[in-house]
Amino acid sequence: MGGQQNFGPVAAEKDEPYFHHDWERRVLGMVVAMGGTGMWNLDMSRSARESLPPSTYLASSYYEIWLEGLRKLLVQRGLITAQELERRRALEPPVALKRTITAETVQAALSRGGPTEREPRAPARFKVGDAVRTRNLHPPTHTRLPRYCRGKAGTVVALHGAHVFPDSNALGKGEDPRWLYTVRFDARELWGADTTASAVHADLFEPYLQPA
């Protein structure tokens, strides 16, 4: 939603608690615990949330979106049926999970996290200082190339190694590691004169880029 207008001012809450309702705690716990089962990956989680209809997405709070994404994945994987969600009780036997997070393994899993850097399969096509132009891509599926910087000219300012490629990983087509770059855009390249930024940076995968 970068650059979209008329959402109003940013309203910061003083001394905001991490959770405003107890159910938000439970959603965080469920999403992180189920994320550790290996039944889907982070990109699939993001894709499940971001592919909600825009009218639903914009009218929902963060944890409401998380819950909807979780429900969608549970049903898609057959872990819970739509009927069970409806009736609010188990009707089918459980499906075997790849693994579960237990009270014993939880701390190790959290502090390990989920690094996404992988061995590169090819040399990097670009280096720091190179002029690049983002491709004009509009896939109907998951991508991490923001709409506001498609088809724009920028400069590579950092290389981060090869990382899991979300566009592929979200579809279950494998990690397909690709080089990840930080690209610097002059703010006027993105917005013309209607900006107060001097530069905007985005972390972009090699398939999003072409030489300028």
Add this chain to the structure above:
Amino acid sequence: MPKNHSHHDHEHGSELSEMDVRVRAVESLLVEKGYVDPKAMDAIIQTYETKIGPRNGAHVVAKAWSDPKYKAWLLEDASAAIGSLGYTGRQGEHMVALENTPKVHNMVVCTLCSCYPWAVLGLPPTWYKSAPYRSRAVIDPRGVLADFGVRLGDDVEIRVWDSTAEVRYLVLPQRPAGTEGMREDELAALVTRDSMIGTGLPRQP
């Protein structure tokens, strides 16, 4: 943007809101089917509610202010420098530190979802995840700063960083004047969460 369920939560403590019911239904199914260990879930919640928070990042910043070698390391390899203080894990696997100077101010956003450096700042505040911030930070960061009551000189360049992949950014704010000789823990108390996102400045001593 959030639907208001507070009516139920606060005025009728014993009644359950629609969201409570919806969430409990999923949770009880997950537990009944053995997919989720309730103790693990409690540990996850407790970790993010009590153990991980902006004081982790404040420790990093105060150390960088106090120790030039650490600062150089942080700017060179933030993941290692931050990891050396024990702050690792989810949403902090690949860190980059951005140094503010008298001429450059950095601001971090995630326009696509709400990516945030959990390992050093904890869970993100609601405004960071909100449409107003995610839409406007990349086009009008000065307008965003004004919403936070911060005004920077026209000669300051504002650089915005959209966290579109798994790199997570920590802003290293400028050390406030008049803090010479302060201890690291005293300095850490001046470092606000917002100053490490780039929507605020550190407290003055």
